[in-house]
Amino acid sequence: MSSRPGPRPASPAAARRADAPPADAGDDALLPAPTAVPDGLPVSELVTLTPPEQVARAALARAKAAARARGLRPGVVRGTATTSGAAPGPRDPQPLAVSAGLLARDLGWEPGLVVGDLVHRWAQIVGPQVADHCEYVSFASGLLTVRASSTAWAANLRLLAPAMLARFDEALGAGVVVQVDVLGPVGHGFGRGPRRVAGRGPRDTYG
Incomplete structure (x- = not known):
């Protein structure tokens, strides 16, 4: 009875060649094989x-950290910055006359300035003829109170x-x-008094 020789063991080089991916497999052969996912299984369980x-x-x-980094604090409301655009606004530079008028109003000087302007320019404002017969x-x-020279x-x-x-x-x-x-x-x-406006003097007070 003759005996056949058994299969020869594969060499290490042949084993490496057998385990190597096909030449045309590309980079996908380097990725692990995907795990089979049962149908209908929620992602949260995977x-x-x-x-x-x-x-x-x-x-x-x-x-909160980003707000603190910008300097914001809870409960603090920042004013919205406004731009005046092409039209003049309250934050734009103002003429000296406007600034002086605002200062006089804020300090309560406005009535006194009005009185001084009225007395100084009385004839110019009301006209020479009226100024001759009417005084401040x-x-x-x-309320402006004036006195007429006659009834x-x-x-x-x-x-x-x-x-x-x-x-x-206008004035x-x-x-x-x-x-x-x-x-x-x-x-x-x-025509007498501390606020007297110069005129032509007393005349007929009955018309």
């Missing part, structure tokens, strides 16, 4: 996911009050003088 609460807390912490008495809270001129000035208000708006600014109160003459004392 991969360990971070709980939603933990994700939200981490996002909130990052937002007082000014307060938009006839007192009546005329009351009729001229709207035109005088227009003159005052002093709109809304500075809102009412004119005309007083009649007082004997021969017309």
